[in-house]
């Protein structure tokens with residue numbers, strides 16, 4: 001009996017040692033398939049440019065799924081799916097950036113191929129995405145993360161993230177949403193909260209919500 005108990009105990013300890021961290025284990029575990037993005041309509045481009053601005057005051061109202069779908073597609077979705085090419089350019093088409101969505105219900109990774117959000121963690125990490133108080137309660141904080149194995153030039157990753165961010169700005173202007181791109185966050189604590197590996201670098205965050 002004692003022998004079996006010891007074996008079970010060793011098994012439990014080994015499982016603890018070899019269980020991958022949350023971020024590595026969770027993608028794919030739970031998927032929020034988004035409705036197809038509405039790829040037509042919206043505000044005329046010149047009007048959206050006229051309205052583009054940064055906002056820092058948001059209501060807590062959550063974004064409807066269709067709005068989230070359109071927003072993520074506009075940000076970094078495939079607009080030429082047959083070639084796996086996207087709404088934003090990237091240096092040498094390396095596509096090293098991942099877009100994460102920190103929502104009240106948890107942290108998700110945007111999967112452009114499936115046009116879905118893959119659950120990374122059920123924890124609400126919005127407060128870790130920045131040092132300004134509105135990040136805690138705004139419904140969505142996007143996090144742009146570079147994979148240094150795909151792109152070793154940080155300059156390129158900052159430029160590439162800028163294009164994604166501007167897509168979000170223009171979409172928000174068109175939809176009457178508020179947004180602000182942010183470089184002011186604690187990289188170390190956010191990196192840890194997201195469970196990212198050493199080869200991942202957080203480039204920018206961007207808050208989205210209905211303006212107050």
Ligand SMILES: Cc1cc2nc3c(=O)[nH]c(=O)nc-3n(C[C@H](O)[C@H](O)[C@H](O)COP(=O)(O)O)c2cc1C
Pocket residue numbers: 052053054055056132180181182183184185
């Ligand atoms: C790379 C970058 C980082 C920024 N970081 C922050 C930030 O951490 N917090 C913030 O409130 N605004 C941030 N902003 C927004 C700028 O303050 C804003 O774009 C600027 O004041 C001009 O205002 P506008 O966007 O309304 O034209 C950032 C903008 C850029 C391009």
